[in-house]
Amino acid sequence: MNHPQRNCQELLASxxxxxxxxxxxxxxxxxxxxLEECQDCQVVVNTLRKTxxxxxxxxxEDELPKSVMQKLYFRLNIEDYLSR
Structure with a gap:
């Protein structure tokens, strides 16, 4: 890859x-x-698009059922949610 790193930084900024x-x-x-020349930036752009x-x-998608949310928060030790 023979491109200046500055170009990568400029790309990331915008x-x-x-x-x-x-x-x-x-x-x-x-x-x-x-992007045609820089595989690293291609990966960053593709990852952002997928995200x-x-x-x-x-x-x-539909909201998770309350029982599933309670189990999830319990596993994560989020007691504030459980006290609602």
Whole structure:
């Protein structure tokens, strides 16, 4: 990998905006050129996208039954929840 590390740091600084599609076309094209050459940054971008996708899927799922939540909180020793 013959790319300056500074490019990686610049990418990380604008990563959320890139994944959300909130950057200019020019900046997106620059980031995509960097991603073509940098496997490390590809991994970071793909991981962020997968994390966002998982979060959205969980957000859409039904809430856990109260008994399951109680068991989970009990195992985690969260007594405040159990006293509700």
């Amino acid at each position: 990563l959320s905006e890139y994944v959300d599609g909130n950057l200019s076309k020019e900046l997106c094209a620059e980031i995509e050129r960097h 966002i996708d998982l979060y959205r899927k969980v957000e859409l």
